[in-house]
Amino acid sequence: MGPGSARWISVTSVLTIWNIPSAAAPAIEAVPPTVLEGKNVLLLAHNLPDNLSAYHWFKGKEPLDKDLIIMHEIKSQETKQGKLHSGRETLYPNGSLMLQNVTLKQSGIYNLNIHLKRGDSFPCIHTLETQLSKPSIRSNGTTAVEGQDTVEITCDPPFLKTTYTWRLNGKELPGDTNVSLSQGNTTLTLLKVSRHLKGRYECKVQNPLGVFRSNPFTLDVFYGPDNPQIFPPDKYFEEGKNLWLSCQATSHPKAQYSWNVNGEHWSSRQDIFIHKVNMSNSGLYTCHVNNPTTGRNDFKVKEITIVAPGGIIGAPPVLVTLES
Numbered sequence: 001m002g003p004g005s006a007r008w009i010s011v012t013s014v015l016t017i018w019n020i021p022s023a024a025a026p027a028i029e030a031v032p033p034t035v036l037e038g039k040n041v042l043l044l045a046h047n048l049p050d051n052l053s054a055y056h057w058f059k060g061k062e063p064l065d066k067d068l069i070i071m072h073e074i075k076s077q078e079t080k081q082g083k084l085h086s087g088r089e090t091l092y093p094n095g096s097l098m099l100q101n102v103t104l105k106q107s108g109i110y111n112l113n114i115h116l117k118r119g120d121s122f123p124c125i126h127t128l129e130t131q132l133s134k135p136s137i138r139s140n141g142t143t144a145v146e147g148q149d150t151v152e153i154t155c156d157p158p159f160l161k162t163t164y165t166w167r168l169n170g171k172e173l174p175g176d177t178n179v180s181l182s183q184g185n186t187t188l189t190l191l192k193v194s195r196h197l198k199g200r201y202e203c204k205v206q207n208p209l210g211v212f213r214s215n216p217f218t219l220d221v222f223y224g225p226d227n228p229q230i231f232p233p234d235k236y237f238e239e240g241k242n243l244w245l246s247c248q249a250t251s252h253p254k255a256q257y258s259w260n261v262n263g264e265h266w267s268s269r270q271d272i273f274i275h276k277v278n279m280s281n282s283g284l285y286t287c288h289v290n291n292p293t294t295g296r297n298d299f300k301v302k303e304i305t306i307v308a309p310g311g312i313i314g315a316p317p318v319l320v321t322l323e324s
């Protein structure tokens with residue numbers, strides 16, 4: 001075999017490579033395939049032809065000047081940074097590109113444009129996904145009125161091949177017909193939110209890279225006032241004794257209270273206290289409750305009868321009154 005055949009063989013092997021594009025075509029591989037924000041990723045250039053004249057790395061599908069990250073010309077050994085070079089990209093002599101401390105903005109398509117000595121060029125395209133090491137929760141409201149407002153809570157970012165799960169106050173979400181998940185479970189919709197959905201929400205993101213938990217998001221749900229109650233439940237009070245009544249309604253934020261006695265405003269407190277009652281204190285006691293935040297109000301009426309001293313012991317007060 002002379003030198004001629006040796007040359008022929010080497011040419012054949014190159015041609016063979018070009019004839020099996022799936023095995024040997026230039027390709028880009030990202031290591032790791034999905035990268036966490038703040039970490040590094042190497043875009044490995046595989047199977048670059050020997051006789052190339054230059055390579056250009058672009059962010060984006062098209063080899064546009066404005067999208068150039070970095071380029072290298074073989075002959076002059078010249079490396080030039082493009083408009084999208086951030087100072088955190090390193091080009092290796094073998095054409096691979098290292099991205100350091102990646103940000104979410106760097107997700108997307110990377111295009112290595114290979115220029116051959118014979119003048120033509122072709123692209124190698126790769127899509128890179130960067131991922132937040134911590135997902136975050138966004139919501140279209142941090143407060144809501146029960147039975148009225150609908151809240152949409154979203155876990156960002158939305159990733160492929162990722163499981164999203166939600167927790168409320170450290171527990172599984174309640175199975176409520178008004179709670180629905182959508183968009184691959186990244187979005188939680190609380191239809192006409194109810195009070196038991198108040199609290200700390202967390203989303204957990206799980207994929208082959210690991211498990212990540214968001215910071216908590218707090219939703220405040222305003223409700224009430226619910227059906228007010230007056231304590232004590234008694235109806236009869238003895239003349240000369242002190243009368244104390246308290247009105248209570250579940251409400252968030254705390255309800256505002258006011259009392260009317262026989263149709264007249266008496267007090268703007270939650271409790272009523274009358275020192276040494278007399279017969280004139282008998283009548284209708286109405287407790288009004290109002291929650292300015294929910295815009296709701298309610299009231300409760302209680303009838304009170306003042307009886308003669310010693311009139312309440314044991315037997316029905318009316319009879320006792322007759323006896324005295």
Ligand SMILES: *[C@@H]1O[C@H](CO)[C@@H](O)[C@H](O)[C@H]1NC(C)=O
Pocket residue numbers: 044045046047092093094095096
């Ligand atoms: C290119 O060079 C880098 C840095 O030396 C190396 O990590 C990488 O494996 C090389 N790429 C290939 C395809 O060999």
Ligand SMILES: *[C@@H]1O[C@H](CO)[C@@H](O)[C@H](O)[C@H]1NC(C)=O
Pocket residue numbers: 038101103
């Ligand atoms: C990574 O980049 C962020 C901003 O993009 C910067 O705040 C941070 O200091 C960088 N970290 C390192 C280790 O370079």
Ligand SMILES: *[C@@H]1O[C@H](CO)[C@@H](O)[C@H](O)[C@H]1NC(C)=O
Pocket residue numbers: 011014050051116117118119
């Ligand atoms: C590239 O190299 C191969 C063999 O190594 C050869 O067949 C081809 O003509 C070369 N192309 C150019 C543009 O030099």
Ligand SMILES: *[C@@H]1O[C@H](CO)[C@@H](O)[C@H](O)[C@H]1NC(C)=O
Pocket residue numbers: 140141150151152
């Ligand atoms: C939040 O989003 C839901 C669903 O899109 C919508 O019904 C609701 O009105 C929104 N709430 C606010 C405060 O924008």
Ligand SMILES: *[C@@H]1O[C@H](CO)[C@@H](O)[C@H](O)[C@H]1NC(C)=O
Pocket residue numbers: 176177178191192193194
């Ligand atoms: C769901 O919303 C409806 C109003 O759309 C309401 O009547 C119902 O009480 C809610 N269910 C729960 C469990 O909150």
Ligand SMILES: *[C@@H]1O[C@H](CO)[C@@H](O)[C@H](O)[C@H]1NC(C)=O
Pocket residue numbers: 163164181184185
């Ligand atoms: C969404 O979550 C439910 C249970 O909460 C689960 O059954 C379902 O498979 C999840 N869907 C996706 C796309 O992860």
Ligand SMILES: *[C@@H]1O[C@H](CO)[C@@H](O)[C@H](O)[C@H]1NC(C)=O
Pocket residue numbers: 277278279280281
């Ligand atoms: C009853 O008490 C009120 C004060 O609470 C007082 O103004 C009134 O004079 C009293 N009436 C009688 C009959 O003692």
